[in-house]
């Protein structure tokens with residue numbers, strides 16, 4: 001049984017079980033309240049599932065892509081919850097949760113702010129029911145999305161939120177089939193947006 | 206496996222006020238990831254992971270760089286702190302975290318981490334004010350001399366420059382004044398840059414100033430003119446000083462003369478330290494409080510400590526400076542303030558608070 005957390009869009013927390021599926025999923029779509037709601041959502045999810053921290057086997061977490069500030073709240077919470085409860089962290093690509101359960105090719109698109117989007121292209125699902133990511137995740141201006149879809153028409157998925165339940169189920173299937181998890185590095189896909197200083201500027205004309 | 210529900214993290218305090226609580230404190234308001242552990246007013250661990258070197262190439266703290274560093278440092282810092290304290294995480298009675306003021310994205314990493322730890326361990330969570338935390342650091346001093354209240358507190362770092370009147374650590378702190386533009390530490394960084402010295406500026410200004418004459422150049426003391434004192438008696442301003450230094454240096458350069466680095470550094474530093482202490486001592490006098498406490502990273506500056514000792518001695522004011530490792534931003538001071546709140550019987554903060562980059566100093570606990 002896993003605690004699953006994703007803050008790549010809003011804040012989503014779930015308790016999932018390999019057999020029983022998603023036991024509880026709680027989602028706050030507001031993209032400015034990650035720090036406010038994360039603790040309450042974790043606490044409520046565990047209580048509504050009737051599960052103590054020690055009954056969990058791992059913490060699954062969405063590593064993005066997603067706007068940095070919110071994304072970090074979920075990753076920090078997942079890592080530290082896992083430390084506190086003595087559990088492993090299972091990192092996942094947040095887009096995999098959106099593509100989960102889609103048998104046909106899809107293009108997953110999420111908001112990256114500043115007139116750009118995050119995208120991942122999936123070729124459908126494999127024998128284990130896991131989404132097959134063919135390209136991405138990447139960052140692009142929405143008007144250029146056609147350049148990443150390939151020649152065949154493809155269905156676009158542009159959900160407002162990311163389901164921590166689906167993320168948890170992907171993690172359960174990955175471990176059941178002994179597949180590799182994502183890297184545990186946050187998927188920022190943007191550099192920190194600063195240029196090194198070029199030296200002091202003159203104040204006198 | 207039994208279905209033992211953990212106690213609710215936002216429920217009734219799991220700690221009794223009369224026992225010395227074991228508190229883990231998390232601080233991520235600027236560029237230091239700090240995790241400290243205290244038992245009551247006894248320091249058990251103080252782990253600081255700084256991203257300062259990453260900011261050096263930018264000449265100042267870059268919020269996004271700091272926040273990314275916090276995310277990578279938080280788990281190692283907690284692990285190192287429990288090892289240093291020789292405890293297990295499940296022995297911790299409560300968690301304390303800085304909820305503000307500070308850099309928003311940086312604060313949010315600590316807040317998210319602290320909430321998750323509180324739920325995972327089933328212990329209460331205290332969200333505390335960073336600035337009051339600097340004052341709280343004083344309870345951890347090893348000589349056990351208790352802080353006498355009320356006291357004036359001067360907190361100076363790269364992120365803040367504030368003058369406080371502390372009547373009670375957990376219930377009554379008043380903001381007397383603060384910087385209206387740059388923090389003092391920021392002024393050190395900016396002047397170091399225009400003198401071609403590396404970041405962070407404080408230690409390098411100190412080094413160069415050692416060979417200089419602090420009276421060589423009379424740089425302006427911000428907000429000390431009679432016309433400013435009505436509205437800004439205890440406020441600070443350092444941006445004019447920085448510009449004055451830049452103008453002075455440029456004039457020398459334009460005239461083809463060598464810039465006397467030592468004299469500029471020493472005179473600049475003297476202007477900063479002079480205005481800091483003049484205002485702090487005025488606050489002590491005006492309020493009839495013969496006690497001054499210093500906190501913040503700029504206290505590491507030798508001249509700050511030296512002039513503070515001189516001026517307070519002359520004015521008959523008792524000077525308190527917490528150990529330097531507790532003056533810079535750290536998690537131990539946050540844990541210490543959390544422990545004070547618990548021992549005073551304050552209820553936990555619950556789980557619903559957010560990071561507040563402008564949290565007023567009067568809000569000691571969020």
Ligand SMILES: [Zn+2]
Pocket residue numbers: 335339362364365501502533534
């Ligand atoms: Zn500070």
